[in-house]
Amino acid sequence: MHFSLLLFLSIVSLATSQMIRQCGCGEIEQCLGSATGGFMKCADQCQNHVAAMGANYPALRQCMLQKEPAITRAANCQKSNLQNACSRSGGGMVRKRYPETLKLAAFTEVNSILQRSGIQAEAKAFLSVGKKFATCVMKCMDRGSTGNCYKKLGCGLDLPPDSILVQSTKQCAINSGFDTAGVRQLCNCVAGTGVRNLAPLCNRITIS
Structure with a gap:
């Protein structure tokens, strides 16, 4: 859940069909720089969604923090992919x-x-919680400094179609350590925080 969420949030705030001014590369740096810290603050505020599954949130938070280096690599990868999305x-x-x-x-x-991994039906409840958590975090970031930063700019990026954007984000995540082994490790870490019935699914996840 978390491995793609931060990347997704960093992009979705700018992916907001009328024509608008293209953001300058220099002016978006500050907004992008605030995304990581903003995510963790909002995750803390939305912890009730994951706590409902039985998770010990401080322990789950450590699972996420352990992945920060990989998240940073993935974010930098996608930033490189989108270097021409802003105006120079x-x-x-x-x-x-x-x-x-x-x-x-x-x-x-x-x-x-999940479908390719053969666990779509069994993971339905976890996916539902993940969607609620992601939606909560996105709304929080939109209300906070990250969202306000983008709103003040009043501009947009020249992004590829959504499906291509998602695929390039996923590939950056895979190359940065969120491959099958990396996601299974994160899943098992989360399961170890007390999330009921998650552990049997973790080692069946296949990222492809």
């Missing part, structure tokens, strides 16, 4: 994007991964 010279216009369509594409891909 100014004056460009881009089509306004809507976060809900990107959110739908992301959850569709998660469903596909």
Whole structure:
């Protein structure tokens, strides 16, 4: 759940169909820089969603923090992929994007991964909680400094279609350590925090 969430949140805030001013590369740096800290603060505020599954949140938080180096690598990878999405010279216009369509594409891909792993039905309850947690975090970030930073800019990025954006984000995550082994390790860590009935599914997850 967490391995793609931070990357997704960093992009979705800018993927918000009218034409709007293209963001300058320099002006978005501050917003992107605040995303990591903003995510953890919002995760703390939304912890009731994962606590409902029986998780000890401080322990689960440590599972997420252990993955910060991999998250940073994945974020830098995707930032490199999207280096031409912002304007270096100014004056460009881009089509306004809507976060809900990107959110739908992301959850569709998660469903596909679970289906290919053969655990879609068994993981349904966990996916439902994951969606609630992700939605809570996104709303929190939108209300906080990260969301306000983007809103003040009043601009957008020249992003590829949502499905391509999700696939490139996933590939960056895989290359950064969120491959099958990495995701299984994170899943087992989360299961160890007290999440009921998760452990039997962890070693069946296949990232492809």
